[in-house]
Amino acid sequence: MPRDEIEPSVISAGRRAGRVAVGGKIASANRLRDGVVVYLDAAGGWTPDVDKARVETSPEGEQELKAALDAGMRANLVLDTAVIDIRAPESNGSSRGNAPARLREQIRAVGPTVRPDLARRQPL
Amino acid sequence: MYIYDKFDQTVVRERVAAFRDQVARRLAGELDEDHFRPLRLMNGLYLQLHAYMLRVAIPYGTLSSAQLRRLAYIARRYDRGYGHFTTRQNIQYNWIKLEQAPDILSDLADVQMHGIQTSGNCIRNVTADHFSGVAGDEIDDPRVTSEIIRQWSTFHPEFSFLPRKFKVAVTGAAQDRAAIKYHDIGIQIVRGPNDEMGYAIYAGGGMGRTPVVAPLIRAFLPQAELLSYLEAILRVYNRYGRRDNIFKARIKILVRDIGAAEFTRQVEEEWRQIRETGVNLPAAEEARIRRFFAPPPYDSVTEPVAALTQARAANPGFARWVETNVHTHKVPGYAIVTISLKPPGGIPGDATAEQMEAIADLADRYSFAEIRVSHVQNLVLPNVKQADLFAIWQALGKIGFADANSGMIGDIIACPGLDYCALANARSIPISQAISERFADPTRSAEIGPLQIKISGCINACGHHHAGHIGILGVDRAGEELYQLTLGGAADQTAEIGQLIGPGFTAPDAVDAIERIVDTYLKLRQPGEEFLAAYRRIGVAPFKEAAYARG
Amino acid sequence: MPVVNVATGETPAAHADSWVRLAEGEAPAANAQVIVPFARFKTEHEQLFAKAGAVGVEIGGADQVEELVPWLSRLGLIVLQFGVFKDGRLFTSARLLRERFHFKGDLRAAGDFLPDQAIFMLRSGVSSLEVGEKFSLDTLARVINAYSLRYQRALDAQPVIVDQRLRGNGS
Numbered sequence: 001m002p003r004d005e006i007e008p009s010v011i012s013a014g015r016r017a018g019r020v021a022v023g024g025k026i027a028s029a030n031r032l033r034d035g036v037v038v039y040l041d042a043a044g045g046w047t048p049d050v051d052k053a054r055v056e057t058s059p060e061g062e063q064e065l066k067a068a069l070d071a072g073m074r075a076n077l078v079l080d081t082a083v084i085d086i087r088a089p090e091s092n093g094s095s096r097g098n099a100p101a102r103l104r105e106q107i108r109a110v111g112p113t114v115r116p117d118l119a120r121r122q123p124l
Numbered sequence: 125m126y127i128y129d130k131f132d133q134t135v136v137r138e139r140v141a142a143f144r145d146q147v148a149r150r151l152a153g154e155l156d157e158d159h160f161r162p163l164r165l166m167n168g169l170y171l172q173l174h175a176y177m178l179r180v181a182i183p184y185g186t187l188s189s190a191q192l193r194r195l196a197y198i199a200r201r202y203d204r205g206y207g208h209f210t211t212r213q214n215i216q217y218n219w220i221k222l223e224q225a226p227d228i229l230s231d232l233a234d235v236q237m238h239g240i241q242t243s244g245n246c247i248r249n250v251t252a253d254h255f256s257g258v259a260g261d262e263i264d265d266p267r268v269t270s271e272i273i274r275q276w277s278t279f280h281p282e283f284s285f286l287p288r289k290f291k292v293a294v295t296g297a298a299q300d301r302a303a304i305k306y307h308d309i310g311i312q313i314v315r316g317p318n319d320e321m322g323y324a325i326y327a328g329g330g331m332g333r334t335p336v337v338a339p340l341i342r343a344f345l346p347q348a349e350l351l352s353y354l355e356a357i358l359r360v361y362n363r364y365g366r367r368d369n370i371f372k373a374r375i376k377i378l379v380r381d382i383g384a385a386e387f388t389r390q391v392e393e394e395w396r397q398i399r400e401t402g403v404n405l406p407a408a409e410e411a412r413i414r415r416f417f418a419p420p421p422y423d424s425v426t427e428p429v430a431a432l433t434q435a436r437a438a439n440p441g442f443a444r445w446v447e448t449n450v451h452t453h454k455v456p457g458y459a460i461v462t463i464s465l466k467p468p469g470g471i472p473g474d475a476t477a478e479q480m481e482a483i484a485d486l487a488d489r490y491s492f493a494e495i496r497v498s499h500v501q502n503l504v505l506p507n508v509k510q511a512d513l514f515a516i517w518q519a520l521g522k523i524g525f526a527d528a529n530s531g532m533i534g535d536i537i538a539c540p541g542l543d544y545c546a547l548a549n550a551r552s553i554p555i556s557q558a559i560s561e562r563f564a565d566p567t568r569s570a571e572i573g574p575l576q577i578k579i580s581g582c583i584n585a586c587g588h589h590h591a592g593h594i595g596i597l598g599v600d601r602a603g604e605e606l607y608q609l610t611l612g613g614a615a616d617q618t619a620e621i622g623q624l625i626g627p628g629f630t631a632p633d634a635v636d637a638i639e640r641i642v643d644t645y646l647k648l649r650q651p652g653e654e655f656l657a658a659y660r661r662i663g664v665a666p667f668k669e670a671a672y673a674r675g
Numbered sequence: 676m677p678v679v680n681v682a683t684g685e686t687p688a689a690h691a692d693s694w695v696r697l698a699e700g701e702a703p704a705a706n707a708q709v710i711v712p713f714a715r716f717k718t719e720h721e722q723l724f725a726k727a728g729a730v731g732v733e734i735g736g737a738d739q740v741e742e743l744v745p746w747l748s749r750l751g752l753i754v755l756q757f758g759v760f761k762d763g764r765l766f767t768s769a770r771l772l773r774e775r776f777h778f779k780g781d782l783r784a785a786g787d788f789l790p791d792q793a794i795f796m797l798r799s800g801v802s803s804l805e806v807g808e809k810f811s812l813d814t815l816a817r818v819i820n821a822y823s824l825r826y827q828r829a830l831d832a833q834p835v836i837v838d839q840r841l842r843g844n845g846s
Contacts, residue, residue, distance in 0.1 A: 020603070033151065034221035035175035076153040080171055080546075102603065104542060108173050112543035114471055114553045118204055131824055131836040142821040146791065149814065159789050162761065245761065275826045275836070281798035282770050285763025362767050367736070397775065402828050409837050 020101050023088030026053035027065040028105065029078035037108045038078065040068050046078060048120065050109040051097035055086065125186050125494060126271050126416045128236045135278065136233045139240060143167050144226035151223065166246060166284070168239025169225055172546050176220040179242040180232060184252035184270035184294070185213030185497040189484040192495055194235040196480035202228050207480070209465060209473040211537060211588055212291070213251045213497040214242055218544055240278060245286045247277035247358070252294045253301040254498035257417060258506045260454040264313045264321055266296035268414050269350065272405055276351050283358045287365035288373035290358070291330075298617060303499060305329045305338045305619040306591060308375045309357060314344065321347045327357055328379030328387070329619075331585035336376045337619045339384040341391065348410070352403040356395035360387070420492040420507060425457020427510075435514040442517050444566055445528040450513060459510050461491075462530040463503040463520060468564035469557050470524075472538045473501030482523045490516055499588075500537055502530065533563045533575040533642070537588055541581030541598060542605075548581035550598025550605040555579060555631045562635055563642075572642055575655040576615070591615035593656050594638060595622040607634040611641070611667055612659045625668040637671040644670040678783070679804045679815065681797050683832040687815050689806065694731055694752055703727040710754055713738045720746060733785070736764035740771050747778050755801070757786035766799045773800030774829065790815040794822050798833055 027040035038046035039053035047053070056062050062083055069081035085101035100106050111119040128136070143163075150160045168179040180195065187195075195215055199207045202224055203217040210216055220228065232238055242249055250273045252266040253259065273292060277283070283290075293307040304310030310326035323345045329338025345353050361375045364382075379387045436443040451460040463483060466472050475483075487495045487505060490512045496504035508516060520526040529535045536559060539545065541552030556579050563569055578592030582599075589595035595610035606628030613622030629637055642655075644666050649658040659667065677689040694708045703709040706728035716723065716732045723730045731752030732743065743753070753772060755765040765784070772778040784796050785805035793804060793815055804815075825833050 030171055030175070033223045035171060035219075037174060073157070076151065079157050103605070104173070104548075107542060111174065112553075113551065114543050114557070129840070131839060134824055135822075135826070135836075138822050138824075142791075142818065145814075145817060145821070154811070154814070155789075159760070163789070163791055245763070278826050279795075279822070280827055281795040281825070281829070282766045283763070284795055285761050285766065285792075287763075359767055362763055367762065367764075401774070406837060406841060408841060412840065 021088035022085045022101055024055040024057045024086050024098075025062050025065060025083050026050070026055055026086055026098060026100075027069050027081065028053075028084050028108065029069060029072060029081040032076055032079055040065060040072075044068065046072065050100065050121075053086075053098050055098060125188060125267075126183075126413065132275075133233075133236070136236070136238050136240070139167070139238065139279075140226060140229045140233050143229060147222060147226055162244055162285075164222075164225075165244035166241055167225070167229065168242035169220070169222070170243060170546075172218065173542075173544055174218065176222055176225070177544070178217045178220045178225065178228060178239055179210070180215050180217070180237060180239050181242050181249045182213050182215060182237075182497050183274050184250055184256065184267050185254050185499070186256075186267060187495045187497065188235075189487040189493040189495065191235045191237055192480050192484040192487070194231065194237065196477040196484070198228055198231060199480070200477040201231075206474055206476045208471075208540065209475065209497050209501050209503065211499050211501060211539070211586060212249055213254070213499055214249055215497070216540075218540075243289075244284075245288050245290075246284045247280065247286075247290045247292065250274050250277070250292045250294065251302055251307075251499055253296055254496045254504050255301060255451065255460055255506065256296060256496075257419070258453050258455075258458075258460055259297055259299075259301075260452055261299050262296040262313075262454070263315060264296050265417050266294040266302070266311075266313060268410075268417050269296075269311065269313065269323075270294050271413050271416075272350065272410065273354065276354070276405075280358075283362055286358075286362055287367045288370065288375075290361070290375070292354075300615075300617040300619075301498075303588070303591060303615040303619070305617070306331055306335070306588070306615065307338065308361075309354065310338050311350075316344045316346070323347065323350060325353065325357075327391075328376045328384065330374050330376040331588055331590050332374070333371055333583050333585075334376065334380075335585065335590040335621045336380065337621065338376075339379065341384065341388050348404055348407065349399060351405055352399040352401075353391075353395055355398060355403050356391045359394055359398075360390045364390075419455075420494075422455045422458065422507075423509070425455075425509065425511075427456050429457055429510040432510045432513055439514070441528070441566075442514055444570060445517055445526060446513065447570070448528045448532055449530040453507070457510055459508050459513060461505040461508050461513070461516060462498070463505065463525050464527045464529050464535060465502050465525060466529055466535050466560060467524050467527055468534060468560040470560070471553050472536050472556055475503075475525075479523045479525065482519065483525075486516060486519055500535060502535070528566055529569060531574045531576070532569050533572050533577060534560045534569055536560055536577045536579060537592070538579040539581050539587035541579075541587075545581060545586075547584055548598070549583075549600040550581050550607070552579040552581040552587060552596075552598055555596065555598070555607060555634060558631065558635045559638060562639060572646065573654050575642070577638075578613070588615065589613070590621045591619070592622055593659070594641065596634065597628075599628055601628070605631065607631060609634065609637060609641075609671060611664055612656070614656060623664055625664060625671055640670040640673060641667050676785075676805050676807060679806055679812065680802060681793060681804060681815075681819060682802065683797065687804075687812060687819060689812060692805065694729075696733070708751065710752065713743075716746075717742070724749060731781075734765075734768065736762040736768075738768070740768045740776070743772075744776050747772070747776055747780075750778070750780050752781045752783060753778065754783045754785050754805070757784065757788045760786075760788045760792065766795060769796065769799040769801050770829065790818045793819055798825060798827075798829060800829075 041047040072078040149155045170177040250270045257265040293302045293304040294311045295302045312324040325342040326338035449462045491505040538552045538556040542548035576593045579596040580587035580589040591613045608628040610622030708729040710731040729751040733754040783803040
């Protein structure tokens, strides 16, 4: 991979979570059969596209996400489940979509930062 | 190299069938994840950030060209066209589907390969000197010992549910190229008082949160008694290793807590009771295994080899590569080649299917069809004629693996880090790329000389940063990736754990700090003095001061 | 709970358990086959041997089997209680009981374990399994017969690869 195709910002300091406003929660998991990273969508299904994830902003909504994750595990559809933070829209640097707050979750949503050729989508 | 007989092959085939059954039960919901996880781990299948990751065992880092071609096929057919060679001489694939894993294991079994015990709380792949069998300083080929241990440890009924993972490494020479003192058991082949063959046994070494250099447990163990002694160590560990806290469950904690002397006493007491119970390998079987490691049919070649001398004189780039990447072979006219998988700006240890196939072709043509994987994440052609070195170098240039950086500052060990690994706190590959680019100039690299940089993306230390001359540990502080530097680590027989020099740096600052450290070394070194020796002579102070001096 | 006897080459079948676990403080019925935890056995063994028809002891991973040696010839059953299926200490306990201390009674695994561990149990000297309702005998039969060879030598009847090789049966 030619070095000049990797942006310098790839090794700049990750954003401090403390300065990131959290805009809601989404449910993330890996699909059992193929290990693909998926998110609970509005229809109750599992999508690899983080932008299609169902966003909840209330404690009750977060409980519903957890319940859906548990149900997905019991149904042997997903594993390694977690409810994760996404940024508030004004903080995510992009006018569309759901940007996970933590770098780890950003990488899970997009792909390895060192292999943009394998990215599932544009960097968040 | 070792070739399976019908028994070895049956073991692997039966394992594939059993795993296929386990996967089917998991997908049908008969097995829940808590109970399935240890079963899939014992076949090397992890769940990582992006997908399942399969770790394929490469026993003591030895591969045939046919096996390497199969690894390329797996990468192409089931993954994204590449694999990653690891610090335990294995290969990892990052994009595996659970439902395809049984087929992958079956395809591997076709070439006598598997993922058995590359994960889980069991005895892992035995690693060994990547120059085994061809190094001039070797007392005995550690691969014979390693193969004996491999068979004994495979599906061991008593030791498949240990408190934690268990790693063994073997060196056949006093020069330790296998980092044995950082393993749960480290084995050094030595000669006894009557010149008989045997082993020095170290136990309780490790990396991770609490790095430890293993103490010597027994100075001389007769060769024939190896398996009973290992059983005794494993049994003491299995009984008394902690099971209440996974961060305190390795054997190094047990040895530290009860002391090496008491640990040795318990092992020797257990050993006394079992050494005559038939655990040891019969001499006939040892001889049978040893025959597979007989030397290949070398030609008789006199040195110096004119073709090599002339090529070096005519081509400075080639000459530089010979200086760094070609090592003395015990047979005149031959050489050992390190294939650097560390192109500047590249991902350490990664190879595409095409690159693997090209290397398999080179092995067929020039190295008796054999390749080695080193724990430094490079590949080795162990049996190359000096007359063929120039052609090999040119061929490696075509696939991007001809960098003259073996053992040099650009030969960085880096774990996959947060780009791939679910355990990581920070990325390790981008900082590795930045460092290798900063020091890419071959003249500068040669001027700096041997310098081992090792990077881990979390405290589990899979990048062996504790043993780096310069070690780098990635941490997460309030959502920011920071990099702590350690200095003065060593992985060989002079094993030492690196010293943390201070607070962490951002990635760009860490690269600058490393450059200042290197410049300090260049300024203070004595003629011909390598980095580690200079550091040991001078001490940490000037390096620390330089690291934290800002422009 | 049902009990399954396991042995090399045999198809596992379940039968009712003739042994009874005594509750804390409960006295054994005369001539009954009773199981008590190790701690209780250590203090009450003489009374138990006197009253019960047969005595069995339940041990956990932390228990030291050496302490049972004085009574091994009088025990009909030892239960290896898996609190967590990952507790590999009980495999060592099984091997020591069989190979070093020559226990001849029934050596039974109980608690949280997987059918897939049964082959390791069998090879460590276990002779029966206490299984829950959801335990699949079909799976157990498949697992026990899935591996025809072993690398390691031990005292059970499983074919050992090195012995096969020495007899010239290889390749």
